[in-house]
Amino acid sequence: MKSRIVVAAAVPLILGLLAACGGGASGVSTSSANDAQGPITIWYSNNAQEVAWGEQMVASWNKLHPSEKVSGQQIPAAASSEEVIGAAITAGSEPCLIYNTAPAAVPTFEQQGGLVSLSSFPGGAAYIESRTGPGASVYKSPDGQYYQMPWKSNPVMIFYNKKIFAKAGISTTNPPLSTYTEFLATAKKLVSSKAAQYAIYPDPSSDFFQSWYDFYPMYAAETGGTELVENGKSTFNSTAGDAVAAFWQQLYAENLAGKESYTNDPFASGAAAMAIVGPWAIDSYQGKVDWGVVPVPTTAGSHGDQVPTFSDAKNIAMYASCKNRGTAWDFLKYSTSTAEDGKLLSMTGQMPMRQGIQQLYAPYFKANPAYTEFAAEAAHVIEVPNVPNSIQDWQVFRDAWSKSVIFGQQSPDAALTGAATAINKLVAATTP
Amino acid sequence: MTSITAPRPKVPPLEGELRPGARPSRRQWLTRAAFGRNPIGMIFGAPYALFIALLFAYPLSLAVWISFHSYFFAAPGVSVPRPFVGWANYTAVLTDPAVRQSFVNIGIFLVINVPLTVMLSLLLATALNAAIPFRTFFRTSYYVPYVTASVATIGVFLFILSPSGIFNHVLGPLAPVPSWLVNQNWAMPSVAIYVTWKGLGFFILLYLAALQNVPDELYEAAKVDGASWWHRLRAVTIPGVRQVTTLVSLLAIITGANLFTEPYLLTAGGGPDGKSASPVWLIYESGIEQNHPDFASALGVLLVILVLLISAGVWLLQRRQA
Numbered sequence A: 001m002k003s004r005i006v007v008a009a010a011v012p013l014i015l016g017l018l019a020a021c022g023g024g025a026s027g028v029s030t031s032s033a034n035d036a037q038g039p040i041t042i043w044y045s046n047n048a049q050e051v052a053w054g055e056q057m058v059a060s061w062n063k064l065h066p067s068e069k070v071s072g073q074q075i076p077a078a079a080s081s082e083e084v085i086g087a088a089i090t091a092g093s094e095p096c097l098i099y100n101t102a103p104a105a106v107p108t109f110e111q112q113g114g115l116v117s118l119s120s121f122p123g124g125a126a127y128i129e130s131r132t133g134p135g136a137s138v139y140k141s142p143d144g145q146y147y148q149m150p151w152k153s154n155p156v157m158i159f160y161n162k163k164i165f166a167k168a169g170i171s172t173t174n175p176p177l178s179t180y181t182e183f184l185a186t187a188k189k190l191v192s193s194k195a196a197q198y199a200i201y202p203d204p205s206s207d208f209f210q211s212w213y214d215f216y217p218m219y220a221a222e223t224g225g226t227e228l229v230e231n232g233k234s235t236f237n238s239t240a241g242d243a244v245a246a247f248w249q250q251l252y253a254e255n256l257a258g259k260e261s262y263t264n265d266p267f268a269s270g271a272a273a274m275a276i277v278g279p280w281a282i283d284s285y286q287g288k289v290d291w292g293v294v295p296v297p298t299t300a301g302s303h304g305d306q307v308p309t310f311s312d313a314k315n316i317a318m319y320a321s322c323k324n325r326g327t328a329w330d331f332l333k334y335s336t337s338t339a340e341d342g343k344l345l346s347m348t349g350q351m352p353m354r355q356g357i358q359q360l361y362a363p364y365f366k367a368n369p370a371y372t373e374f375a376a377e378a379a380h381v382i383e384v385p386n387v388p389n390s391i392q393d394w395q396v397f398r399d400a401w402s403k404s405v406i407f408g409q410q411s412p413d414a415a416l417t418g419a420a421t422a423i424n425k426l427v428a429a430t431t432p
Numbered sequence B: 001m002t003s004i005t006a007p008r009p010k011v012p013p014l015e016g017e018l019r020p021g022a023r024p025s026r027r028q029w030l031t032r033a034a035f036g037r038n039p040i041g042m043i044f045g046a047p048y049a050l051f052i053a054l055l056f057a058y059p060l061s062l063a064v065w066i067s068f069h070s071y072f073f074a075a076p077g078v079s080v081p082r083p084f085v086g087w088a089n090y091t092a093v094l095t096d097p098a099v100r101q102s103f104v105n106i107g108i109f110l111v112i113n114v115p116l117t118v119m120l121s122l123l124l125a126t127a128l129n130a131a132i133p134f135r136t137f138f139r140t141s142y143y144v145p146y147v148t149a150s151v152a153t154i155g156v157f158l159f160i161l162s163p164s165g166i167f168n169h170v171l172g173p174l175a176p177v178p179s180w181l182v183n184q185n186w187a188m189p190s191v192a193i194y195v196t197w198k199g200l201g202f203f204i205l206l207y208l209a210a211l212q213n214v215p216d217e218l219y220e221a222a223k224v225d226g227a228s229w230w231h232r233l234r235a236v237t238i239p240g241v242r243q244v245t246t247l248v249s250l251l252a253i254i255t256g257a258n259l260f261t262e263p264y265l266l267t268a269g270g271g272p273d274g275k276s277a278s279p280v281w282l283i284y285e286s287g288i289e290q291n292h293p294d295f296a297s298a299l300g301v302l303l304v305i306l307v308l309l310i311s312a313g314v315w316l317l318q319r320r321q322a
Helices: A002-021 A048-064 A083-093 A104-110 A124-139 A162-167 A182-190 A208-213 A213-224 A239-253 A277-284 A325-335 A338-348 A362-367 A371-380 A390-406 A412-430 B027-036 B039-067 B087-094 B097-129 B135-147 B150-160 B166-174 B188-211 B215-222 B229-240 B242-256 B262-264 B279-289 B293-321
Strands: A040-044 A068-072 A098-100 A149-153 A157-161 A198-200 A272-277 A291-294 A312-318
Touching: A040 A048, A040 A338, A048 A325, A083 A098, A083 A104, A083 B262, A083 B279, A098 A104, A098 A182, A098 A325, A098 B242, A104 A312, A104 A338, A104 A390, A157 A162, A182 A198, A182 A239, A182 A272, A182 B097, A208 A390, A213 A239, A213 A272, A213 A371, A239 A390, A239 B188, A239 B215, A272 A277, A291 A371, A312 A325, A312 B087, A338 B097, A362 A371, A390 A412, A390 B279, A412 B188, B027 B039, B039 B293, B087 B097, B087 B293, B097 B188, B097 B229, B097 B242, B097 B293, B135 B215, B135 B279, B150 B166, B150 B188, B150 B262, B188 B229, B188 B262, B229 B242, B242 B293, B262 B279, B279 B293
Parallel strands: A040 A068, A040 A098, A198 A272
Antiparallel strands: A098 A312, A149 A312, A157 A272, A157 A291
16 A cells, blocks of 8 residues: 555656656757748737738738748737737747737746847848837847847827817817826816716726836836836836826825726726827727827926827747748748838828838828827837846836825835835846 | 354455465565555546646646746746755745735635635525425526626626625715725625625535435424424534535635635736735736746645645534534
8 A cells, every 4th residue: 555655646746857857849940940931820919900900911921922821810818918928938839920029028038938039030130220210229138139029119198088078178179188287187177077987097907017008108208218127227216206106196096097997998988088098099999989199298298299108019029939930030021011011000000110100101191190199109109128027027016006006005105115126126136 | 232243155266366365476466566456446546546647746746846946937948947946935935925915815705705605505505495485496596606707797796896886876875985896904805705605506505415415304303392493403404514514614715715816807906905816816926927936836835735724624623523
């Protein structure tokens, strides 16, 4: 009996050790794979417009390149794309290219050994920099390589519901939303007049990325474009950070912003008079909201469309399991060509991260003047910092924000100081 | 008192079996040691043993291994150093205020959920066991939430518990401010009440099955002795279903310790300010979202140990009472 118990106990232990020590399937050799041509698979986002764009783009490529067939599919559904991609990297089942790679997740994917350096292709870095311009450099990893192709941005701005503003007796063509004082006065008027239940309703949940849609755009505007972490140190424990926190704290304390998860889109449903999002959301407002858009406010007042904001960019990355990397690189260039960028803009309303889009696609902006603001803002966006532990940094920040600004359990000043110290430690721990 | 035992018929040993008194050969001894007296039984049990080994024992062993190393998920074929770090991950877990808060939250959850589950399911099962009108309808109705997807029922509860929801309408000025799911004091009790309601159908079913086995004679005898409904419940029903009560308590504890969907969806990721976060939510956050499976594994191992200890305590307590 004793020996059977020993056998039974040893089997799972051995299995565990084997799994822990084993390396799994072998990787792909960089030198040969970079030239390899053949069929590849790509994933793109699952919103209807991007699916339509992706399908036409894949079809047009396949027509021209029958021997290098591309199979496109929507990214599998999950709580976030980052989870799906992270799991796929671990399993070695990721496609060659993913057109939905969040810059904040790139350091983690890189650490996993899941990304192919685009700089390793002949002319790779030059292609990226010539398309995007000097702004491309923020997407460079600390080792100087590009592991992501800056693809499209969604400059985060303030959307407002013209009908609700009119009901509250507020100008719908030039609403007073430029300074914090103006914004708060407008918010109070919207709620006290019962034109809307809430003035604004960013998602109050504690997901690490939610700060990209309340704090970060305003922090970018307030500081003139400072990232959350710069030169290995957090930057937000400052007068600008405190000002943004105090602004949002007042909105929550006076019930001008909702604290609970909302089951629908509160802006589309009319529960909130304003939203703080990028142009990707416009489609969900079609037929529901007559919207206008203004830059995010600052203490001194925002100045037209030159106010820095958060890019909310989604990029393209090539993944390590890809065998036919030569084809993948060619396809990546094809899908980011002037023609395809134009189609992306016209089909999705999202801004290709390409220099001079307003001149290049002038007919589109003439026909859709509401998008001109986004195009102008696209030249002034900032990105999430490209540092290891990026997601953990954002989670630390979000927890502090949630505790102090949303739920008022701590002073924002103390919470931001604590978060800054914790983030500095996390960044220092991974800095060589 | 003497007992009479019938003489056992002599059965000749089967092929391969040892004759009484015969010394086994080394091969026979090894075969028996490895596979037991009835190797065919091992074959029948093998699929389940394999299932346990692959889906429980292997992940648990791997989690223990990971928890003592610096580990992150890497792509296949990528060689990364995974140094042994001793108790460092456990120290990080035990000194993390978010982890401590999550265990406090689970404590609050269990204190509300377990007694409520046991009491309500026993009372409702007793009622549904009696000859009441529409008995089958009620039995089905209580089971519906259990088989309905959590996402759907949570959507309903989000409406019910919202500031303009039915609860606050009924309570009027007595409604908590801020509302239930964003209230520091009410978020976890709200989650506990939701989970109790959701799982009640299953536990009622367990009690209904147990009540079928309580002899009617005991109730009749109690009635003859003049026992009231309450006395019959205390003196006959509760002792009669004690084993199921142990099972219900253990299952409720295990369910509570594995709480994830509710803090994820109902309170938007364990809010407000982590007051409804559970250890499993933190495992997901650190292991999957942040790629720190070493920290997550250490937390998971501690959670397993804690659940085992609590379950053993409950089992011993109820065994002693029995």
